Amino acid sequence: MPKARPAIPRKTRIQTQNEELILAAALEVFSVHGFRGSTVDQIARTCGLSKPNLLYYFRRKEDIYVALLEHTLSDWLEPLRALDAAGDPLEELSRYIRVKIRLSRDNPKASRLFANEILHGAPMIGKFLKGPLKDLVDEKAAIIAGWIGEGRLAALDPHHLIFAIWATTQHYADFDVQVNAVLGSPQGLMATAENTLITLLVDGLRPR
C-alpha cells in the first residue's frame, strides 16, 4: 500500500518557525517604509536569513506582504466584533474606544501597516474592505442605530461615528511622529489621550 501523501502537506518545524520569523521582520520593515519602500534584503537582514532563503518561504515580496496583512487583519477587527447590542450603549462604546486606543498603543506597527495600505488605495485588501469589513461595520452600525432609535444615544450617523472612533484612536499610532513633535515629550501621552477622547466622544454621545 503506497504511503498516502497528504493533499495539504504538513508544515515542518523549521518552516513554521521561519515563516513566523519572516512575518515579524516584515512587520518591522513594511510598517516603517511601506510596501514599495521596503526591500526583500532589508527584511532578510532583519530576521537573519539570506535573501534567497527568505524567497524560498515566500516566493514573491508581495506574498510576504499579503500574508502579513491577512495575519493581522482579524485581530484588528476583534474589538468592534465585541460590540454588544445587549449592553449599555455608552458603556459599550466607551469600552470600544478604550480597547481601540490601547490596541494602537500596543501594536502601532500593525496600525501603520494598514494605514499605509489604505492610503495607497488598498491595492491588496480592497476586496476585504468592501466585503467582510463593510459587513461587520454595517452590522454594528445597525446596533448603534437601534440604540439611537430607543433614545439611548444622541442622534448621530452610526457609520460616521465609527469612522470618528477609528480616526481618533488610530491617529496616535499612525501619526505618532507628529504627535510627539507637537507635544514635545511623550510623557503620560496615552493616558491623557484616552481620557480626553472618552470625555469628548462619550459626552457627545449622550442622548438629549
Added chain:
Amino acid sequence: MPKARPAIPRKTRIQTQNEELILAAALEVFSVHGFRGSTVDQIARTCGLSKPNLLYYFRRKEDIYVALLEHTLSDWLEPLRALDAAGDPLEELSRYIRVKIRLSRDNPKASRLFANEILHGAPMIGKFLKGPLKDLVDEKAAIIAGWIGEGRLAALDPHHLIFAIWATTQHYADFDVQVNAVLGSPQGLMATAENTLITLLVDGLRPR
C-alpha cells in the same frame, strides 16, 4: 556702467510655468504612491515633459518632493491660525472643524501627501513639526485652555482636542478608499460627515 546682474536671478516665464506644471504633477503622483513609490519618469509623463527636462528644473527627485511640501504646508495650517481668542469658543471650534473637513474634501491629495510623509517618520519635515507647527499648536492650545479656565468649554486637554479634530477631519481624505468601501456609495458623504462631526465634537465640548 556694467549691467547689474540681479543677485537673485529673475525667473523666466517658461521657468515659473514649468515649475508649476511639475509641482501639480508631483502632487498627483506623490499623493498616491508616496515618495519612494513614485518615479521621476511618472511625474515627467504626467506633466508631459521629458525626464531630463524635468530634472533641469529640479535636480533631484527629493527636491521636487520638498518643494511640494513647502508649497502646501502653509495653506494647510491657515485654518488653525484663524482660531480667534476673541470669538465664541464653540463657534470658533465649529468653524475650524467645518473649514478643516472642507479642506480635506477639496484637497485630499495634499492631505494624503502629508499623511504619507508623517507616516514614514516625517524625514523631510521633522523640523517643521517640532518648530513652527508645535509653536502654532501651543499658541492655540493656550487659547483653548483660556476658554476652559473661563468655564466656557468642557475641561479637555487642548492638545488632544486639536489632535481629535485633525484625526476626524483628515480621515476622510487619507482613508478615502476605506470610507467609500464601507459606505458603499459616496453620495452625500461629506455633508453627513460634517454634520456628524460637528454634532459629536461640539456637544462633547459644551461646558457643564
Added chain:
DNA sequence: TCCGCTCTTGACCATCTGATCAAGAATTAA
C-alpha cells in the same frame, strides 16, 4: 538680425532590487 542665454532631449551610466538556479548542507523517516 545677431548673440548669448535658456531650454530640451536622446543616449547613456551606475546602482538597486526582485527573482532564479544549481549545487551543496542539514534534517528526517525508515
Added chain:
DNA sequence: TTAATTCTTGATCAGATGGTCAAGAGCGGA
C-alpha cells in the same frame, strides 16, 4: 546507516530607476 526530502546560499540576471552629459533647438534683448 541510508536515502529522500527539505533547507540554504553564492552567483547571477533582467529590468527599473535616479541621475548625467553633450549637443542642438528655441527665445529674448539690443
